[in-house]
Amino acid sequence: MIKLSPSILAADFSILGEQIKELNAMKENNAPYLHIDVMDGIFVPSISFGMPIMESIRKITDKIFDVHLMIMDPHRYISAFKKSGADIITFHLEACDAPSELIGDLHTMGIKAGITVKPETPVELLYPYLNQVEMVLIMSVNPGFGGQEFISGSLERIRKIRKYLDENNLRTDIQVDGGIYHENVHEVIEAGANVIVAGSAVFGGNIQENVHKFNKIFANR
Numbered sequence: 001m002i003k004l005s006p007s008i009l010a011a012d013f014s015i016l017g018e019q020i021k022e023l024n025a026m027k028e029n030n031a032p033y034l035h036i037d038v039m040d041g042i043f044v045p046s047i048s049f050g051m052p053i054m055e056s057i058r059k060i061t062d063k064i065f066d067v068h069l070m071i072m073d074p075h076r077y078i079s080a081f082k083k084s085g086a087d088i089i090t091f092h093l094e095a096c097d098a099p100s101e102l103i104g105d106l107h108t109m110g111i112k113a114g115i116t117v118k119p120e121t122p123v124e125l126l127y128p129y130l131n132q133v134e135m136v137l138i139m140s141v142n143p144g145f146g147g148q149e150f151i152s153g154s155l156e157r158i159r160k161i162r163k164y165l166d167e168n169n170l171r172t173d174i175q176v177d178g179g180i181y182h183e184n185v186h187e188v189i190e191a192g193a194n195v196i197v198a199g200s201a202v203f204g205g206n207i208q209e210n211v212h213k214f215n216k217i218f219a220n221r
């Protein structure tokens with residue numbers, strides 16, 4: 001089943017709670033996640049938000065917190081993110097010295113593990129970890145900002161990962177993040193992704209209508 005992970009980076013933070021409640025209220029929901037982009041200003045040029053925001057919204061939603069850590073040395077913070085309600089933590093291979101140890105510690109804490117690389121890093125570097133994680137994230141923009149254009153070469157990267165997973169009988173989720181809209185999501189799904197991150201395409205305009213439109217596309221797959 002294809003699922004949507006709305007990225008709150010594109011939300012209106014002055015009414016973040018209300019916007020999340022709009023997602024909560026949807027019955028047909030194929031959007032069980034909230035994608036939470038944490039940026040440290042070092043691994044990526046921008047700074048976003050962190051634990052206090054997560055703790056606040058944890059009180060108003062049961063959505064699966066899909067936390068995308070764009071920070072150096074993510075291992076330092078996993079207990080703090082666990083306390084703030086993280087369910088899945090995706091980290092960047094480039095930012096981490098001991099990926100298998102980190103994955104092991106996430107699992108010990110009861111957190112699902114996701115792994116990713118920046119668009120210019122070969123996806124083959126992820127292969128050794130794909131039997132250890134629950135999710136692999138293909139970045140389809142350079143991490144750091146919402147509202148960027150989808151990098152078309154990402155489709156080939158998704159296909160490579162799909163092929164590797166199928167050949168190795170792995171059921172790891174393939175998430176894709178950045179520049180995805182109703183108009184191009186079918187390409188991402190056809191390439192083999194099953195968890196779709198969308199920020200601008202969900203929070204730009206009518207949130208429920210936008211999610212409903214994604215659900216309709218997913219239902220036809």
Ligand code: DX5
Binds near residue numbers: 199201
């Ligand atoms: C970029 C973030 C994305 C971003 C996607 O660094 O990882 O999650 O919010 O936003 P859109 O869907 O607007 O490209």
Ligand code: ZN
Binds near residue numbers: 035036037068177197
């Ligand atoms: Zn993200």
